[in-house]
Amino acid sequence: MRGNIVYIALAAVFGIIAGCGRPNISLVFIVLYAIFLFTRKRRLFLFSIITICLFYMYFVYIDHHNKTKLSGNMTLFTIRFIAPISVDGDQLKSIVKV
Numbered sequence: 001m002r003g004n005i006v007y008i009a010l011a012a013v014f015g016i017i018a019g020c021g022r023p024n025i026s027l028v029f030i031v032l033y034a035i036f037l038f039t040r041k042r043r044l045f046l047f048s049i050i051t052i053c054l055f056y057m058y059f060v061y062i063d064h065h066n067k068t069k070l071s072g073n074m075t076l077f078t079i080r081f082i083a084p085i086s087v088d089g090d091q092l093k094s095i096v097k098v
Contacts, residue, residue, distance in 0.1 A: 004041070004044055007037065007041060007044050007048060008044065008047055008048055008051050010033070010048075011033070011047075011048035011049075011051040011052045011055075012051050012052075012055050014029060014030050014033060014052055014055075015030075015051060015052040015053070015054065015055025015056040015059070016055050016059055017029075030052055033048070034048070034049060
């Protein structure tokens with residue numbers, strides 16, 4: 001089973017490429033990869049197709065939605081810390097509201 005992980009990881013890479021970049025070119029590679037898996041590794045065919053679909057859906061819908069809805073083309077997982085250059089003790093208490 002160890003060597004079979006490579007096939008599923010490659011399917012995930014194809015899903016990411018299809019979701020992020022050029023879907024037309026990557027769909028050709030996905031179809032060729034699916035034909036290869038169907039002829040050589042039939043038991044991994046379904047797992048790989050599901051992996052491709054999950055990664056494709058994530059990068060097309062969720063990640064694209066996060067980049068368009070948030071400012072500055074940031075993703076949802078980006079954390080931004082904004083603090084003044086110099087903070088006194090009194091200002092720190094007012095910021096923290098202790």
